[in-house]
Structure formats: C-alpha cells, structure tokens
Amino acid sequence: MAHKKLISALAFFSVALIALPVAADVLPPQQRTNGSATLQPLEPLRQSASSSRVAIGQSRDATLSGVFVAEDGYILTKASEAEQFKPWKIFLEDGTDLDARLVKRDQKLDLLLLKIERQGLKAIEWSQTIATQAGDWLCSLTDSGRQIRLGVLSAKSRNIPDSGVVLGVLMGPNEDEDGVLIEEVAEDSPAQLAGLKPADLVISIDGEPVTTNKMLNQMVNSRLAGDVVKLRYLREGNPGECEVRLASRSRVMMNWGGEDFANGGTSVRTDNFPKILQHEIPLQPADMGSALYNLDGQAIGLNIARVDRVTTYALPADLFSEDLQSWIKEDRERELPVGSRQ
Structure with a gap:
C-alpha cells in the first residue's frame, strides 16, 4: 500500500513538472525547482528514504551521511570525509546512537563500509539497470534527511581523472x-x-x-x-x-581561484573516480554518502563528491553494488564462530 502511495505521489509530481511553465508567472524564481510547492509531492519519497539514511559522527552537531545497505547494520558512506569523524558513532532516527566498527575501506571508489550491532533495519535497494541521460530529474536528501532536493543529471556518465x-x-x-x-x-x-x-x-x-x-x-x-x-x-x-x-x-585550485567561497564548501576528494553521474542537486559536503534517487523512487547511486556550487558527483550503483555484497559476505563469515564457518 505504501509503495502504491509513493508511485501515485511521484506520478503527480511528474505532471506538476510538466505544468511548471504555466505556473512560472505565479511562483517566484527561487521556488520553481526546490520551493515547498514543488517539493510537496516528493514528501512520501523523503520519508521512505529517511528511514534508510544515517548520520555518522562523534556528536549530532557535526555529521556525515550514510545509508543502510543491509538489514543487520552495514552502512556505506564516503571514506575521505569520514576520517575526520573517528571514532565513529551512528545516530539513528529513534534518537539512539551506536558505536560503529570498520569493515572495509575502498580507496579506488572512496567508499567506507561500517557495521553496527542492530537488526531489522531498512536497507537501500539499489537499481543497477536504470538508464539515465542528461536532463533526467533526480532527487536526494539533505539537511540530515529533513529535506529533499531536486536537480537534473547534467552530463553524460564518465570517469574523473586523478589530479593528485x-x-x-x-x-x-x-x-x-x-x-x-x-x-x-x-x-x-x-x-x-x-x-x-x-x-x-x-x-x-x-x-x-x-x-x-x-x-x-x-x-x-x-x-x-x-x-x-x-x-x-x-x-x-x-x-x-x-x-x-x-x-x-x-578542489584546492578551484577554491584558490575564488570560485567556491561562501557556497557551502566542497568535498576533500573531488576526482580520481572511474565512473560518475554528474548532477546539479544543491547539496553540502556533509550530504555525501547519501543515496541518489530517480523520480520513481529508485536508488541509482551514492553521492560521493560535492565539486562546486552547481556540481555533485555520484557513483552509479552498478559500479559498486557487486563488490559491496562481497565485502558484507566476507565480514559475516569472519564474524561466525570458528566451528560454524564453511
């Protein structure tokens, strides 16, 4: 039933987008993409996505985003940003916080897999075969999951070379x-x-x-x-x-040129990715590690780098999902009692 309500709401949102030119004489310019009237149909998606999102940090005042990738407490986030928040605590929606242990750091993709001792969590279901093209509407959570933001896929999928x-x-x-x-x-x-x-x-x-x-x-x-x-x-x-x-x-050279001051900052690592989805959703560096969704509510990638005030990179799900399952499987086997390992 909840899934049907979500699809219905997103269908209404698609109609609303088509009608936006008609409403342009009514809505102020700053409200036409991420205003409350435009985002209201996405509230069911925000609520659903929030239940899979976590905050990672040493306190609730300064955190990084992450997502549950398994019901038994595995969490995926951005590695280079997570280093500053050690020792890691995971802050849940119900107000509790739990210590997390390191499972895997993947330097190539800048991913970090953590684990907490908790069962019955809502894990992200990645959509690996969803075709995307420049101009497609996408959305993502921001502000600790309290808000959802819209933007478009602004370029073709490509690799980002290493600048050192x-x-x-x-x-x-x-x-x-x-x-x-x-x-x-x-x-x-x-x-x-x-x-x-x-x-x-x-x-x-x-x-x-x-x-x-x-x-x-x-x-x-x-x-x-x-x-x-x-x-x-x-x-x-x-x-x-x-x-x-x-x-x-x-990242440093861009800021040295004065391009990104007072615009919410950029990620520490903004390059050396084998494949990215580039979009223009207005996010913050602390939002990296959150999921990227299409308007059908499907998680198609993980936000991985805030590059400048109009550019964010996300790793497509098909780039990391297979490795992710292998890391989780290996960790579960390591944690089994010696006599029950196969």
Missing part, C-alpha cells in the same frame, strides 16, 4: 635547504584549516625530514585525499606542529 593531492600552499625558495618555505597559503585549503601561515618553514611530514620542494611534493602525492599527515614546522624560529587533512588538487 596537495596541502594548498605555494612554496618559495629556501637557500639554506633546512626545510620548505611556505610563500602563500590558499584560502579554505588544508594548510589554512590546519593553521599554517606564509613564512612558515616545513621541516618534516609524519616524522620524515623535508629539505626540498621536490621532496615535499613526492611525500604528499604518495598519499590520498582525506589522509591526515602530521607536519612539523618553524615559525619565526619557534617549532610548531599540526595535522593536515590532504585534499584533491582540483
């Missing part, structure tokens, strides 16, 4: 070769967020001495976006230490 990872600094010449001199720090970069300043002299990363610009670049690029490195430096001759969470070069 960076601190977000411009390095200057250092004739003494006793460290790497920071000449400039990009706004909203990993370096700025960690408290680094121009004229700081970087002397080591994770305990390894750094003496040249080339050495620093090599050490940073051997890591992944989202990795945290411990950096030691000198400031006016005084030693200091900080932790820096590395980000994709493309």
Whole structure:
C-alpha cells in the first residue's frame, strides 16, 4: 500500500513538472525547482528514504551521511570525509546512537563500509539497470534527511581523472635547504584549516625530514585525499606542529581561484573516480554518502563528491553494488564462530 502511495505521489509530481511553465508567472524564481510547492509531492519519497539514511559522527552537531545497505547494520558512506569523524558513532532516527566498527575501506571508489550491532533495519535497494541521460530529474536528501532536493543529471556518465593531492600552499625558495618555505597559503585549503601561515618553514611530514620542494611534493602525492599527515614546522624560529587533512588538487585550485567561497564548501576528494553521474542537486559536503534517487523512487547511486556550487558527483550503483555484497559476505563469515564457518 505504501509503495502504491509513493508511485501515485511521484506520478503527480511528474505532471506538476510538466505544468511548471504555466505556473512560472505565479511562483517566484527561487521556488520553481526546490520551493515547498514543488517539493510537496516528493514528501512520501523523503520519508521512505529517511528511514534508510544515517548520520555518522562523534556528536549530532557535526555529521556525515550514510545509508543502510543491509538489514543487520552495514552502512556505506564516503571514506575521505569520514576520517575526520573517528571514532565513529551512528545516530539513528529513534534518537539512539551506536558505536560503529570498520569493515572495509575502498580507496579506488572512496567508499567506507561500517557495521553496527542492530537488526531489522531498512536497507537501500539499489537499481543497477536504470538508464539515465542528461536532463533526467533526480532527487536526494539533505539537511540530515529533513529535506529533499531536486536537480537534473547534467552530463553524460564518465570517469574523473586523478589530479593528485596537495596541502594548498605555494612554496618559495629556501637557500639554506633546512626545510620548505611556505610563500602563500590558499584560502579554505588544508594548510589554512590546519593553521599554517606564509613564512612558515616545513621541516618534516609524519616524522620524515623535508629539505626540498621536490621532496615535499613526492611525500604528499604518495598519499590520498582525506589522509591526515602530521607536519612539523618553524615559525619565526619557534617549532610548531599540526595535522593536515590532504585534499584533491582540483578542489584546492578551484577554491584558490575564488570560485567556491561562501557556497557551502566542497568535498576533500573531488576526482580520481572511474565512473560518475554528474548532477546539479544543491547539496553540502556533509550530504555525501547519501543515496541518489530517480523520480520513481529508485536508488541509482551514492553521492560521493560535492565539486562546486552547481556540481555533485555520484557513483552509479552498478559500479559498486557487486563488490559491496562481497565485502558484507566476507565480514559475516569472519564474524561466525570458528566451528560454524564453511
């Protein structure tokens, strides 16, 4: 019965979209895509999707999105954003919170699989064979699942190449070769967020001495976006230490150009994906790890990177669903008593 009501509501929404040009003289421009009147028919989908969504963090004040992918407590989310929320707690709709353990981190897809001890949960059912094309309407949850937002698939599915990872600094010449001199720090970069300043002299990363610009670049690029490195430096001759969470070069360079300030921020990792769905739903970095739906209420992908104020990438379900089932199966077998394993 609930499924029929959802389909009926979504059918009404499709008619409403067709009628939008007629209503354009009535609705203010800001209300025509994500206004309350436009989104009301999607309320059944929001309620249904919310029951599969979770919040991941150390407290309810700062969380990342995730989705249940099995009824016995397996949760999928974005790996590079989840690192900052360790140790992980899962906050459920009923007000309870549970500790989560790590099952699998997939670096290629930037996915993290977690597990809580709870049964009878509503898991996402992925639709792997749904054809999509540019211009199709899609929707996703935001604001901790309290709201649903609309947008369109804005480009063909494609791969996003690796641009490397960076601190977000411009390095200057250092004739003494006793460290790497920071000449400039990009706004909203990993370096700025960690408290680094121009004229700081970087002397080591994770305990390894750094003496040249080339050495620093090599050490940073051997890591992944989202990795945290411990950096030691000198400031006016005084030693200091900080932790820096590395980000994709493309993300830092975009912000360095001033394109994304005051627009809700971007994800730490925004590239190096073998296949993505690009859409324009207005989301936040904290919404990554949530499911992407078509207007039939089918989950077709997982939001994986907020790239700029009008662009979000999602991993299509057919890219990860088979591996996901293998990770879950392997973990269940590991957790069985030794005598009952096959």
